[in-house]
Amino acid sequence: DQQVKQNSPSLSVQEGRISILNCDYTNSMFDYFLWYKKYPAEGPTFLISISSIKDKNEDGRFTVFLNKSAKHLSLHIVPSQPGDSAVYFCAASPGGSQGNLIFGKGTKLSVKP
Amino acid sequence: DTGVSQDPRHKITKRGQNVTFRCDPISEHNRLYWYRQTLGQGPEFLTYFQNEAQLEKSRLLSDRFSAERPKGSFSTLEIQRTEQGDSAMYLCASSSESINYGYTFGSGTRLTVV
Numbered sequence: 001d002q003q004v005k006q007n008s009p010s011l012s013v014q015e016g017r018i019s020i021l022n023c024d025y026t027n028s029m030f031d032y033f034l035w036y037k038k039y040p041a042e043g044p045t046f047l048i049s050i051s052s053i054k055d056k057n058e059d060g061r062f063t064v065f066l067n068k069s070a071k072h073l074s075l076h077i078v079p080s081q082p083g084d085s086a087v088y089f090c091a092a093s094p095g096g097s098q099g100n101l102i103f104g105k106g107t108k109l110s111v112k113p
Numbered sequence: 114d115t116g117v118s119q120d121p122r123h124k125i126t127k128r129g130q131n132v133t134f135r136c137d138p139i140s141e142h143n144r145l146y147w148y149r150q151t152l153g154q155g156p157e158f159l160t161y162f163q164n165e166a167q168l169e170k171s172r173l174l175s176d177r178f179s180a181e182r183p184k185g186s187f188s189t190l191e192i193q194r195t196e197q198g199d200s201a202m203y204l205c206a207s208s209s210e211s212i213n214y215g216y217t218f219g220s221g222t223r224l225t226v227v
Contacts, residue, residue, distance in 0.1 A: 004155075034215050043117070043204055044156065046215030089155050100169060101146075101216065103155030 003027050004092050006104035015113050019077040023090030023104055026071065032093040034101065035064060035075045037086045044089055048075070080111045117219035119205050125225045126195055133191045134222045138207030145188050146216060147180055148204040149173065156204055162188060195226045 005024045013019045023033075031052045036044035050057040050064045050073070057064050063076045077084055090104040118137040126132050138145045143164050148156035159178070161169040164185035174180075177195075182188040192199055202223050206216035 036215070036218075041220070043206070043218030043220045046217065049215055091155070100158045100161070100171070101156075102158070105153065105155050 001026075002104075003030075004090055004102050004104040006088075006090055006107050008107050009105070010108040010110070012110045012112065013080045015082055015111055016079045019075075019080045019084065019109055019111065021075040021077075021088050021090075021107050021109065023073050023075075024071060025073075025092055027092070027094065028068075028071065029095040030092040030102075031095040033064070033066060033073050034091045034093070035062075036089040036091060036103075037084075038089060038106070039086050047088075077109075080109075082111050082113050085109055085111045117205055117207055117217050119203075119219035119222050121222055122220065123223045123225075125227060128197060128226055129194055131191065131193045132195060132224065133189055134203055134205075134224075136188045136190070136205030136219060138186070138188070138205070139217055140186075142207035142209050142217070143185065144208045144210075145182055146206045146208070147188070147190050148206065148218075150202045150204060150221070151200075159190075192224075195224075197226045200224055200226045 003026050034049040035047040038044045048059050048062045048064050055066050066073045087106040087108045089106045091101045120135045145162045147159040150156045158171050160180045162182040177193045180190045202221040204221045206218040208216045
């Protein structure tokens with residue numbers, strides 16, 4: 001039973017436009033959410049996080065939105081650049097646990113010039 | 114400090130052999146994690162250390178798997194009597210106390226069991 005779901009395996013966006021990556025979760029006890037980016041043959045790279053007590057966090061071109069009532073979060077990338085092409089993973093931290101991040105299956109983003 | 118280092122990058126082994134992977138975390142990070150990733154899946158948590166203490170283990174970590182972090186610095190992950198289902202990317206990550214900054218992952222060790 002997947003607790004963190006990324007229902008879109010892939011997304012294609014034109015350079016300069018907005019990329020929106022979505023993530024749904026089932027466990028209301030998750031207290032922290034994170035987004036990672038992964039290039040082939042590399043480990044995941046941390047992008048941005050958000051606490052469950054907030055609804056928005058912004059860092060440069062990246063903004064994460066959290067809708068707790070819908071158990072949904074999204075990552076917005078504006079403007080999208082070809083170098084953003086990668087697999088993006090959503091992850092959640094269960095409350096009380098310090099080690100166990102639960103990841104979704106990822107969404108492959110392709111930004112076309 | 115150039116980040117989290119994992120060795121080897123690739124390992125091919127015959128079924129039934131034992132393998133050991135090494136992870137060197139970022140020096141100021143006291144927390145170290147092992148994850149496994151298979152094709153089309155996100156990373157799956159295996160185990161977690163704070164300093165030298167192993168604080169959490171996933172049910173994915175069968176009796177054939179053992180992890181150590183003897184001096185609270187580098188860590189090793191050993192798989193005994195490997196099976197084809199063990200073929201995966203094994204990722205190590207480290208972090209400081211706060212989750213705000215995420216975990217820093219290494220590039221992983223790709224294990225292929227033939």
